[in-house]
Amino acid sequence: MEQVNSQEAMIWRSEYNINNFKIDNEHQKLFSIAREALNIAKLQNHLDKNSKLKEVIIKLFEYVDLHFSHEEEYMEKLSYPEFSNHKILHENMLEMLKKLISEINTMELEQIEKELNDFIEKIFVQHIIKEDKKIQLWNTSLDDLKTNFGWKEIYSLNNPELDKEHKTLFKIAEEAFAIVEPELKHEKIKNILNKLYEYMKTHFSHEEKYMEEISYPNIEIHKELHNNIANTINDFVKELPSLSEDSFEKELARLIDVTIVHHIIQEDKKIITWLKANSNQSDS
Structure with a gap:
């Protein structure tokens, strides 16, 4: 049975905006990197696939880390009441990626793909679309x-x-x-x-x-x-x-x-x- 297309979840929609130009642009960039990772996962050449997956995971980590720092500055500026809890979510997600990067050389390709897909689901579906949206709702009259x-x-x-x-x-x-x-x-x-x-x-x-x-x-x-x-x-x-x-x-x-x-x-x-x-x- 054909599974649900993961790439459908990586289509940016205007409803995901939190009405901050910089943060919204960075979210779109994260969606772009996630689509890149999912495309690599479909490669047939396993040697290329493994190497490219490692590259894109490191790229994702670096950009996520940068984005989270900007988002936290924005929440502090707004005096967002759930800032502390939101920051913990950021720290947990960065730890997920750090762990994946540190163990990637000892993991089977299928396991790397699974861990990457799990992370993408958490950061995009659960975090950007739900948690980050709460910032916009709180900041809107x-x-x-x-x-x-x-x-x-x-x-x-x-x-x-x-x-x-x-x-x-x-x-x-x-x-x-x-x-x-x-x-x-x-x-x-x-x-x-x-x-x-x-x-x-x-x-x-x-x-x-x-x-x-x-x-x-x-x-x-x-x-x-x-x-x-x-x-x-x-x-x-x-x-x-x-x-x-x-x-x-x-x-x-x-x-x-x-x-x-x-x-x-x-x-x-x-x-x-x-x-x-x-x-x-x-x-x-």
Whole structure:
């Protein structure tokens, strides 16, 4: 069975921007180096492959190290409240690459590829797209977040049923930003989140059934992501009473961005991309 194309995850999209020209350019450069690594992994000549993989891993380490220092300067300048935790994530990722470089001469080619792919998944999917995006969300006014929020055609999977349900998720989420009396806000948010949670469960069930029908190879990973989203929403509902009025709408915007927008454009698109690739191979 054909696996999901890893290179699909390495396509830069404007939604990944954190609205800092220097940082966004460096992220695009990192995507470019990651694509270079994935292309090398497909080489047939094993001697060239091993040598080139070592070169690109060292290149990746050097650029990641430089980029992280710039990103940390930016977070300090903003007085970003999660700076310390974010810096620890940076340190952990650099350690991953250091370990890979120090052991590379004793590793089999297949193991090098696996370690590299694991790192790329963590730094690009988990870090740039999720953790770095939190910086932008924190640094954006609530009014701007509300203005820019909503369904966009770039989110389309070109699957009518899935797109219809995704649009409904956005409509429910938009209700959370409707103006109500201050004393009613917490209760309103709680009710809408419960509504969102119930509809998500229905949608996830349909999406998982669809993945089963097409024999999607990463279905178990995708199901786990669905579970994580459901747990995140539940945790947020529990935290609502303790959040100040100034922060809970901003937290809601961040939650929706991470759980809906980036799940659709990063994970759900993998399903459709894999299906197209498989359909093309079947037709050829």
